[in-house]
Amino acid sequence: MDTFKKIFVKSSVGIPLAAIVLGLLFGAIVMLAGGYDPILAYTSLVQMLFGSPYDIGEAIRAITPLIFTGLAVAFAFRTGLFNIGVEGQFMMGMTGATLVGVGLELPWYLHAPLAVITGALFGGIWAGIAGYLKAKRGVNEVISSIMLNWIALFLSNFIVAKFLVQQGQQKTPDVHDSARLSMDWLVGLMGNARMHWGTFVAIICVVVFYVLLWRTKQGFELRAVGHNPDAALYAGMNVKGTLVKSMFISGIFAGLGGVFEILGVFGYQTVMAATWGYGFDGIAVALLGGNTPVGVLLGAILFGGLSYGSAGMNFGADVPQEIVRIVIGSVIFFVASHGIVKFFLKPFLSKRAEKRKEAV
Amino acid sequence: MNVIEVLGQLLNITLVFSTALIFAALGGLFSERSGVVNIGLEGLMVSGAFAAAVVTDYAIQAGLEQSAPWIGLMAAAIYGVIFSLLHAVATITFRSDQTVVGVVINILALGLAIYLTRSLYNDSGQTTMLDFVFQKWAIPGLSSIPIIGNGLFNSYPTTYIALILAGISYFVLFRTPFGLRLRAVGEHPSSADTVGINVTKYRYIGVMLSGALAGLGGATITLTTTSSFAHNTISGQGFIALAALIFGKWNPLGVVGAAMFFGFAQALRNFAQLFEFSKQIPAEFYYMLPYVLTLVVLAGGIGRSNAPAALGEPYDPARR
Numbered sequence: 001m002d003t004f005k006k007i008f009v010k011s012s013v014g015i016p017l018a019a020i021v022l023g024l025l026f027g028a029i030v031m032l033a034g035g036y037d038p039i040l041a042y043t044s045l046v047q048m049l050f051g052s053p054y055d056i057g058e059a060i061r062a063i064t065p066l067i068f069t070g071l072a073v074a075f076a077f078r079t080g081l082f083n084i085g086v087e088g089q090f091m092m093g094m095t096g097a098t099l100v101g102v103g104l105e106l107p108w109y110l111h112a113p114l115a116v117i118t119g120a121l122f123g124g125i126w127a128g129i130a131g132y133l134k135a136k137r138g139v140n141e142v143i144s145s146i147m148l149n150w151i152a153l154f155l156s157n158f159i160v161a162k163f164l165v166q167q168g169q170q171k172t173p174d175v176h177d178s179a180r181l182s183m184d185w186l187v188g189l190m191g192n193a194r195m196h197w198g199t200f201v202a203i204i205c206v207v208v209f210y211v212l213l214w215r216t217k218q219g220f221e222l223r224a225v226g227h228n229p230d231a232a233l234y235a236g237m238n239v240k241g242t243l244v245k246s247m248f249i250s251g252i253f254a255g256l257g258g259v260f261e262i263l264g265v266f267g268y269q270t271v272m273a274a275t276w277g278y279g280f281d282g283i284a285v286a287l288l289g290g291n292t293p294v295g296v297l298l299g300a301i302l303f304g305g306l307s308y309g310s311a312g313m314n315f316g317a318d319v320p321q322e323i324v325r326i327v328i329g330s331v332i333f334f335v336a337s338h339g340i341v342k343f344f345l346k347p348f349l350s351k352r353a354e355k356r357k358e359a360v
Numbered sequence: 361m362n363v364i365e366v367l368g369q370l371l372n373i374t375l376v377f378s379t380a381l382i383f384a385a386l387g388g389l390f391s392e393r394s395g396v397v398n399i400g401l402e403g404l405m406v407s408g409a410f411a412a413a414v415v416t417d418y419a420i421q422a423g424l425e426q427s428a429p430w431i432g433l434m435a436a437a438i439y440g441v442i443f444s445l446l447h448a449v450a451t452i453t454f455r456s457d458q459t460v461v462g463v464v465i466n467i468l469a470l471g472l473a474i475y476l477t478r479s480l481y482n483d484s485g486q487t488t489m490l491d492f493v494f495q496k497w498a499i500p501g502l503s504s505i506p507i508i509g510n511g512l513f514n515s516y517p518t519t520y521i522a523l524i525l526a527g528i529s530y531f532v533l534f535r536t537p538f539g540l541r542l543r544a545v546g547e548h549p550s551s552a553d554t555v556g557i558n559v560t561k562y563r564y565i566g567v568m569l570s571g572a573l574a575g576l577g578g579a580t581i582t583l584t585t586t587s588s589f590a591h592n593t594i595s596g597q598g599f600i601a602l603a604a605l606i607f608g609k610w611n612p613l614g615v616v617g618a619a620m621f622f623g624f625a626q627a628l629r630n631f632a633q634l635f636e637f638s639k640q641i642p643a644e645f646y647y648m649l650p651y652v653l654t655l656v657v658l659a660g661g662i663g664r665s666n667a668p669a670a671l672g673e674p675y676d677p678a679r680r
Contacts, residue, residue, distance in 0.1 A: 143607075151648050154645075158642055325474075326468060326471040
């Protein structure tokens, strides 16, 4: 019982777990209220997720971009910046990769790396603009990156429509094979699920995130500025430069996410009517993961897994698949407001503790 | 069309696009003036748009006709308040991170709205098209003035309400004891507490007002522009309202100006398609224009150091 109590009341590792349970419970209540069968719905979700090699592969495909965008948001958070512009940086990454992938013809050992680097830089520079405006002009990075999201959408559409799209079409020609990064041998194994190298790069990025922030001098500076910019300035750190650097690195993570959607998954880019949502979902992933690298990885798996499996809830139990957004929203709510969780569990838990004392 | 007609029409469309932004940004204003960051404006607008669509639909089915949109409008405000209470309880009573809770509101509001839409409308992601929505009101006499007659006095009733509310907000914030206290709570909560102002109460009022007003903003879009609710009815207007709030320096009149600026840029892109010379410029550049201009203006130094001093900080009396 003590460990149980510790998990709910004290341990910070336990809070996300408790929040996930409460979130799923809340989702079940919403489903019951709507006249659906929550148990059938959750079993259908699990069946959808693990039903076939194809589904497992496609779930991994859905999880991969969330790892990138989650890392991007978390990295900026560590320096005290709220990068709500991951959405735009993701789109710039896509556009950069498409430009090189479709526009150039090179041998594969040059083409693919160049496309990846271009996309990553597009993302990094796009975020760097927000960082620069914050550092040099004092512009709130939340507002500037919201504006940059919209500009990225229309700029991407302009670039795609002007230079790449064939007459009368809404999508670009396919990326040359020399720049494609899908893993064809694994695609066959996984029943044609769209597997690609981005998943491995995402996991490498998780490690890079850790090493960069906790094992380098620069990482120390980034975190110091995040904790207390005044103290960092007093200690002789270049606070303004650090802000720009942090946003730039954050944008690289975001840009890479976009790169692999093009080079790994789709192979072409369309004229977009609206933003994709991976960037905003990245905020949720980073919050779920407590802005730690491993937490982001787990958060992305949870978020991506639930989102992919939600289609199964629709087939199997007729539940609108948006129920998953409600579950995810409430999980983050419970993570953020652990005060509320503790408040409701405390009387219940302390009563048990008292009983236990009496028994002793 | 001659120049006068064009200008009048441009002003008219500007107001149509600005109304929702004015409502939502005024909502954000009350919340942020009391010291609570409200990044959940987008979600609150979604809630309002959804509630307005559903309740108006039910009211029409119940036999109400011209008055149905008004009932939908009120329902939107109430539904917005309920949603904002979630924000208030989490951030004020339990001192959770305000930005995080705002993000949660955005996720939950959209998820719940579409979940309920699908449940209520046989798995369709869109509510039925409403037969009765707001019609433009021409104010007799005033509407025959050149340019501003058609531009200003031939608008939807919601536009008049938004503009009047902006005036009332200015008066309430800067000319009444209530406004002074609300601002005090946002600037320096511990001093406000010392002189006997109930910080919690004023912050709850601020956040709940933001829910009501953002709900009205969302309802405006349903009841004047789209006539139904779907997942893309509100696509980013809440964030633009947030920008308008900062751009307008947390002042109701500034907020109206900023909201009209965004509305104008949106209207301009519709107009640009009408003329030969402006057709030469790709449409994407018109779409980008409001956002680029905002960046330029912000980089030029507007919008700095005007935020309420205690914005984003939960108030903990124990740490006074």
